[in-house]
């Protein structure tokens with residue numbers, strides 16, 4: 001579905017990504033892992049066009065999107081939920097929810113019931129200001145907003161960060177449903193090992209700007225964790 005081949009990128013002369021190769025298979029959930037500062041967020045940003053690559057190729061369903069602007073990549077089917085979630089605190093939950101889709105002229109009627117099934121709390125809180133939501137609720141809202149744009153690949157940066165365990169479970173359940181029922185491809189940067197082991201079909205581990213381990217989730221053994229993820 002989504003493929004990165006030999007992606008290199010740098011900031012002010014320092015090389016941040018050094019030949020990243022990664023594939024998100026069709027309808028599967030891929031976890032991208034690694035210690036702090038190894039280039040995970042930069043990889044996601046390079047995929048969605050927010051971090052300019054020096055060389056390499058990014059394809060979506062076989063189509064080369066390497067040189068497309070971020071909005072065109074979104075139109076081709078990429079939706080990105082960044083680490084900060086980007087919820088507007090003074091807009092209502094409903095306004096936040098509809099923002100992305102409406103800005104791109106995508107109709108939302110008929111799609112909201114699906115969102116409310118996945119994240120019931122959003123329906124309940126529609127009139128509230130976004131800033132009144134807890135971190136976990138904001139994360140659910142940000143994912144819901146991304147889903148309304150009908151992505152082919154949903155890209156999430158650390159959705160469990162700073163979120164209480166019961167909401168992590170709800171987010172995990174929603175991602176499982178999206179994969180199994182909607183056949184959505186999902187790419188997740190995640191530090192929370194148990195979450196990855198429970199959800200992922202495939203994993204990649206980065207170190208110093210490149211992929212150092214990868215495989216099916218059964219290959220994410222304690223030995224691999226010890227070698228590449230333990231601080």
Ligand SMILES: Nc1ncnc2c1ncn2[C@@H]1O[C@H](COP(=O)(O)OP(=O)(O)OP(=O)(O)O)[C@@H](O)[C@H]1O
Pocket residue numbers: 011016034035036037038039040041042043
């Ligand atoms: N705007 C920037 N200016 C300078 N260096 C940057 C910038 N953004 C990222 N870096 C550097 O690039 C490297 C990779 O950062 P990145 O955020 O992609 O890593 P990460 O694996 O996502 O880390 P974390 O888990 O801490 O979010 C780090 O060494 C970081 O300091």
